[in-house]
Amino acid sequence: MKINNVILRTVAKLVFFIILTLAVYLFFAGHNSPGGGFSGGLVLASALVLLFIVFDIETIQKGLPIDFKLVAAFGAFLSVGTGFGALIFGDNFLTQAFDYFNVPFFGEIELTTVTIFEGGVALVVVGVVVTILLSISEDE
Amino acid sequence: MVQGMLTVALTFYGISICISVFRIIIGPSLPDRIVALDMIGVMLVSSIAIVSVMLTTTAFLEVILILAILAFISTIAFSKYIERGVILEYRRDD
Numbered sequence: 668m669k670i671n672n673v674i675l676r677t678v679a680k681l682v683f684f685i686i687l688t689l690a691v692y693l694f695f696a697g698h699n700s701p702g703g704g705f706s707g708g709l710v711l712a713s714a715l716v717l718l719f720i721v722f723d724i725e726t727i728q729k730g731l732p733i734d735f736k737l738v739a740a741f742g743a744f745l746s747v748g749t750g751f752g753a754l755i756f757g758d759n760f761l762t763q764a765f766d767y768f769n770v771p772f773f774g775e776i777e778l779t780t781v782t783i784f785e786g787g788v789a790l791v792v793v794g795v796v797v798t799i800l801l802s803i804s805e806d807e
Numbered sequence: 808m809v810q811g812m813l814t815v816a817l818t819f820y821g822i823s824i825c826i827s828v829f830r831i832i833i834g835p836s837l838p839d840r841i842v843a844l845d846m847i848g849v850m851l852v853s854s855i856a857i858v859s860v861m862l863t864t865t866a867f868l869e870v871i872l873i874l875a876i877l878a879f880i881s882t883i884a885f886s887k888y889i890e891r892g893v894i895l896e897y898r899r900d901d
Contacts, residue, residue, distance in 0.1 A: 675883065682879070689872055701869055710873060717880050720887060725898045804895035 672721075679721040686714035697785055704785030708792030715797055724804065735801070739794025746787030749780055813861050820854045841885045848878030 690710040697703030718727050753762035765779035827850070830843040852871050859867040884894050 679883075682876075686876055689869075689876070693869065696869075701866065706873075710876070713876060713880055717883070719895055720880070720884055723896050723898055800895065804897070 675721055679717055683714050683718060686710060686717065690714065694785065694789060695782075698779075698781070704788030705792055707785075708789035709796070711789065712793045712796035715793070716800060719797075719800065719804075724801065735794040735797040737794075739791050739798065742787040742790025742792075742794060744787075745790065746784050749784045749787070752780070810861065813857050817854060817857055817861075820850050820857070824850050824854075837885075837889060841882065841889070844885070845878060845882045848874065848881075852878070 690707050693702040693710055694704060694707030695702075697707070715727075749763075750761040753764075754760060761784075763779060763781045763784070765777060765781070767775055767777055769775050824847055827843040827846045831840050831847075834840040834843060852875050855867050855871050855874070859865065859871075888894050
């Protein structure tokens with residue numbers, strides 16, 4: 668029996684970018700309001716899970732040829748690397764620094780090294796969640 | 808006045824969620840349970856919106872967005888499980 672799911676595919680292509688926007692917002696809202704690397708990574712992983720559910724695994728892996736185990740490993744390396752970066756400047760392990768910079772068109776913004784750490788956490792979460800879901804799915 | 812109306816609305820949402828939980832427990836078929844779960848998701852989103860109006864804060868708006876996204880994805884996953892018998896398939900055959 669042929670199943671007609673053109674509405675689901677069209678809506679999923681739209682909603683995917685809405686979820687990605689929310690994930691980026693949550694990732695950058697992490698300092699003073701709810702959010703951060705972990706929840707941003709979970710929302711990003713849920714967007715990928717939506718694509719894997721609506722389409723099939725083969726199509727997504729052809730269009731997005733990323734090994735998610737490598738993504739998780741790179742994220743862990745990045746997070747621990749920012750911890751060791753503080754040792755170079757003579758501070759304690761995982762000491763975080765921040766400063767204010769004047770950027771044209773944006774004005775004065777705050778740049779921190781916590782953002783790099785949170786990015787590593789987000790990559791670990793995305794990689795681990797997608798790897799688990801692909802491992803427990805039906806395999807041929 | 809407005810606070811009383813919001814409290815009454817929250818009470819009715821609680822009663823509706825209890826009725827939906829009853830439907831999930833005794834539901835004769837799987838689609839009944841899925842529709843009841845989707846109803847619970849929508850009513851939770853509305854309840855959180857009412858709570859954030861009562862507390863006059865915007866801290867819960869991310870919670871509303873994430874809960875709506877998760878309810879959407881879970882409803883799609885359950886529906887695909889009913890229709891195909893598998894959620895993540897390696898290669899689709901249509």
